[in-house]
Amino acid sequence: MEDLFFRENILEILDYIEEGIHIIDHRGRIVYYNIFAQKIDGIDRDKAIGRHLLEVYPSLTYETSTLLTVMNTGEPIFNKEQTFINYKGEKITTINSSIPIKSKDKILGALEISKDITQVRKMSEKIVDLQSQLYNNTPSKSRGGETAKYTFLDIIGENEEMLRLKKVALKAAETDAPVLIYGETGTGKELFVHSIHNSSHRKHKPFITQNCAALPANLLEGILFGTVKGGFTGAEDRQGLFQLAHGGTLFLDEINSMPLELQSKLLRAIQDGSIRPVGDTRTINVDVRIITATNIPPEEAVKHKLLREDLYYRLNVIGFSIPPLRERKDDIPILTQYFIKELNKKLNKSVKGVSKEVMNIFNKYPWEGNVRELENLIEGIMSIQDIEIIEAKHLPAKFRPYKSSNKGLKPFSLKDTLEETEKNLIVQALEESEHNISRAAEILNIPRQTLQYKISKYNLK
Numbered sequence: 431m432e433d434l435f436f437r438e439n440i441l442e443i444l445d446y447i448e449e450g451i452h453i454i455d456h457r458g459r460i461v462y463y464n465i466f467a468q469k470i471d472g473i474d475r476d477k478a479i480g481r482h483l484l485e486v487y488p489s490l491t492y493e494t495s496t497l498l499t500v501m502n503t504g505e506p507i508f509n510k511e512q513t514f515i516n517y518k519g520e521k522i523t524t525i526n527s528s529i530p531i532k533s534k535d536k537i538l539g540a541l542e543i544s545k546d547i548t549q550v551r552k553m554s555e556k557i558v559d560l561q562s563q564l565y566n567n568t569p570s571k572s573r574g575g576e577t578a579k580y581t582f583l584d585i586i587g588e589n590e591e592m593l594r595l596k597k598v599a600l601k602a603a604e605t606d607a608p609v610l611i612y613g614e615t616g617t618g619k620e621l622f623v624h625s626i627h628n629s630s631h632r633k634h635k636p637f638i639t640q641n642c643a644a645l646p647a648n649l650l651e652g653i654l655f656g657t658v659k660g661g662f663t664g665a666e667d668r669q670g671l672f673q674l675a676h677g678g679t680l681f682l683d684e685i686n687s688m689p690l691e692l693q694s695k696l697l698r699a700i701q702d703g704s705i706r707p708v709g710d711t712r713t714i715n716v717d718v719r720i721i722t723a724t725n726i727p728p729e730e731a732v733k734h735k736l737l738r739e740d741l742y743y744r745l746n747v748i749g750f751s752i753p754p755l756r757e758r759k760d761d762i763p764i765l766t767q768y769f770i771k772e773l774n775k776k777l778n779k780s781v782k783g784v785s786k787e788v789m790n791i792f793n794k795y796p797w798e799g800n801v802r803e804l805e806n807l808i809e810g811i812m813s814i815q816d817i818e819i820i821e822a823k824h825l826p827a828k829f830r831p832y833k834s835s836n837k838g839l840k841p842f843s844l845k846d847t848l849e850e851t852e853k854n855l856i857v858q859a860l861e862e863s864e865h866n867i868s869r870a871a872e873i874l875n876i877p878r879q880t881l882q883y884k885i886s887k888y889n890l891k
Contacts, residue, residue, distance in 0.1 A: 450544035470546045489515040496528040511648035578637035580624035587761035603629035610745045611723045613752030616802030627679040635678030643687035656707035685722040686731040755797040784820040794832040
């Protein structure tokens with residue numbers, strides 16, 4: 431076992447790790463580089479080993495180098511962004527975790543693990559620059575639907591709850607209040623966000639979107655609030671999304687993925703109507719309507735410390751939940767026919783519909799991917815089949831367990847039976863709670879908003 435941990439073996443193993451690893455001694459001299467670090471930095475490690483860190487990285491200083499900082503403080507640094515210029519003149523951005531190496535409270539050196547995010551930063555900055563050119567150089571009247579392309583007409587369905595939500599969203603569009611939308615993946619959150627913007631007085635102003643899970647936490651602050659030259663190594667004067675969205679709408683998707691420390695800065699920006707670019711001392715006033723979305727219940731996000739409670743209350747001025755497709759199965763026939771009609775035009779096909787057996791399968795299937803899954807399923811079938819009617823044999827194998835066996839049961843309305851059972855349970859819970867809605871919702875283990883909807887649905891008093 432001990433043979434596995436000889437120094438040569440360990441160093442060989444480190445060369446297979448796809449993250450850069452640097453080690454310096456107490457004098458700041460480089461004593462080890464793995465192959466991936468050499469690849470990130472564009473430096474021949476044989477020429478770098480034995481030389482002082484700042485000699486190899488002249489764009490860094492004692493203050494900006496994470497390795498030298500932990501040598502000085504004796505405290506580790508985790509997930510710190512660092513930008514430097516290598517000898518080829520290339521700007522490199524990494525996320526570093528730096529740890530002092532100690533023995534008997536004496537600092538012997540420091541070790542650093544680096545993840546290259548250069549391309550991610552370049553791409554994100556390019557997107558912001560392109561957005562800046564679009565909104566700064568294009569007359570506002572010609573921008574109408576270039577980014578927010580959906581309207582309420584694009585939200586297909588006659589389900590009672592969906593119709594109610596469209597009314598709520600239309601009312602929300604008349605205000606500038608923050609909106610928080612919850613819905614599982616594929617339920618159509620983006621359709622509602624676009625529609626709210628396109629029905630508001632901001633419809634001719636910018637509509638900017640940002641997925642909070644799409645970028646490393648260290649980049650997201652600069653993307654949102656902007657940066658100033660000299661604010662950190664490699665920083666340039668660059669507007670953030672808040673400035674680009676001035677006068678319009680900023681949509682932050684998967685807000686629960688935003689780091690908590692950045693959530694506090696977002697909260698201040700919403701409350702004060704001003705932002706402070708990274709590295710700047712001044713604040714900039716912005717007029718931005720905030721819409722956020724999450725694919726997990728926001729109350730759960732707060733409970734599990736993924737969303738600050740104070741930010742949740744600030745974002746949830748207007749909030750609603752989009753039901754999953756399994757709770758609005760009365761819309762499946764309408765959605766199916768709509769997708770077939772649109773795909774006939776797109777694919778130059780002439781599909782007329784689906785068989786009765788397929789529709790029965792659709793009504794039994796749980797649709798974990800929701801409306802998006804239904805659309806993708808139909809597109810996949812129509813792309814490879816030249817047919818008039820989609821039959822059960824055309825469905826993927828995962829739908830087989832939902833085929834009818836036609837055994838045993840006499841015909842009856844499962845929908846009516848389930849609704850009658852649900853109605854009786856709600857009446858019982860209301861009586862037990864003395865018609866306290868919140869208490870009845872707890873008894874039934876459903877959200878209060880859901881119970882209110884079902885009371886209205888069944889005309890209970």
